Amino acid sequence: MSATTPPSPPQRLAAPPSHSSNKLRNSTPIRSFNRKDFSIRCEFENSQRWTVRCVSGTDPIHIILKPPSIPMASAAVLGSSRKNSKRVCLFYCNEMKDLAERIASQSDAIELRSITWRTFEDGFPNLFISNAHGIRGQHVAFLASFSSPGVIFEQLSVIYALPKLFVSSFTLVLPFFPTGTSERMEDEGDVATAFTLARILSNTPVPRGGPTSLVIFDIHALQERFYFGDNILPCFESGIPLLLNRLQQLPDSDNISIAFPDDGAWKRFHKQLQHFPMIASRTIDLYIAMGY
Template sequence: MAAISAQLASFKSFSSLLNDKKCSRFRCQIKSFGNQHSNWSVEFLSGKESVHLIRNSSPPISMAASAAGSAVKPAKKVCLFYCAETEVLAKRIAAESDAIELRSINWRTFDDGFPNLFIPNANGIRGQNVAFLASFSSPAVIFEQLSVIYALPKLFISSFTLVLPFFPTGTSERMEDEGDVATAFTLARILSHIPTSRGGPTSLVTFDIHALQERFYFGDTILPCFESGIPLLKNRLQKLPDSDKISIAFPDDGAWKRFHKQLQHFPTFTKIKWMDIIWKFSFG
């Protein structure tokens, strides 16, 4: 106890309090001392030379920790739009979370076949996080969906995310002869011109794109996010009773280079090499 008094008295502020006759009593708190991390209080009474060291029964809870514990971050609400081909998938996604609100679009056409589109309750999505589940399954449906994709960010929404499960022109990503048209770059340029929303550039989510370098086909006004369904496939295959007998066949060397690292738990081979083996085995 004397050592504690001597150590505290070495501080100028504490010494002034000891010599101050107007100060009859003061109390301070020590959260840790030496290797002990218990909660202690030091109490001094004027007119006495002793200092009382009191151990509190329970440590105090800081206001910051209490506020952090009581504050629950609300779930991020998302308004999900969809096209006719992705309606079933959109409903399944919305059923998985209460934070997703389905919104529909009136997909109509004029007599000449061109789109006659309408977004119901457009004012109701102002300030909301909006996503569109697209499907570019054929050139006939791309234009009408692009019309909606270009219109949604301009409705004063907080953020916009385009979910394109399949990037249809991904395999046409390079030129082999002069005159070849890399349509993957063309579609990437079209999507790069989607207007920005209040929150910034559009986020593009697509799955298992043909080549990872296609990321650089997009401009700076869109943020491509490449996801993969291979982990889901691998998880499903590993649950099969005869998973130890499964081998993965790739159609060519390009597919092997793209995905073999994600499927390295299974024996793999390419179709070309396997056909060479069959040919040599059959015809010598």
């Protein structure tokens, strides 16, 4: 303890609040005195600063806790590290390789991971996930393409395997839901294959962070979200905003009309395309009947 210009006569200081007694007893304070306003500055080993100020001999002592300041450069680095702390390991099927590479080029937070797609002599898949131990605790996504029944089984095998590798979260991106148009029964005996595929995807194992997220673009009917079980969270996105931007960039954007193939398509998308004149399917049928 060191003092500079001690007051005359010396005054008795009130004890610090009881809740801070442990901090004062376990640290070595450094005090400085000033004759004008009788201020005391204390610094402790825990990097916190206590300012004790007594304006006059009769006023109470005020203790203010000031948190340690963070340099602006350090704060910027800390904020940047937090912003980029979430990295995604993106796997993909063979058909989606080009798209996956384009996606990864848009962000440094996406890291491409590879899968070896092979087959045995009988034609059944022989698959291998490279560096499986390296994705433990990571956010993992798989870019799928169910373009034909023949590729669904091998991709489902990978989809079921990835969440079991102790990953933090798992996101399945399926841009096109192929059986979406077969979502209802019109006659007894019809098989709603959309419900079948939804049940298969709903059996995806649950990763550490919770249910799998399933991203689908422009599914045929929004009510198909109720076909999925609780182990998967369907997230329906749309490419209509991209279509609108492209149409608005055309030189004759003021002379464009939107034609729908049927009433179902009109019900599904007409609210998103209300900025353009619309032609319903009945009008198209009338034009065809009239020879246009």
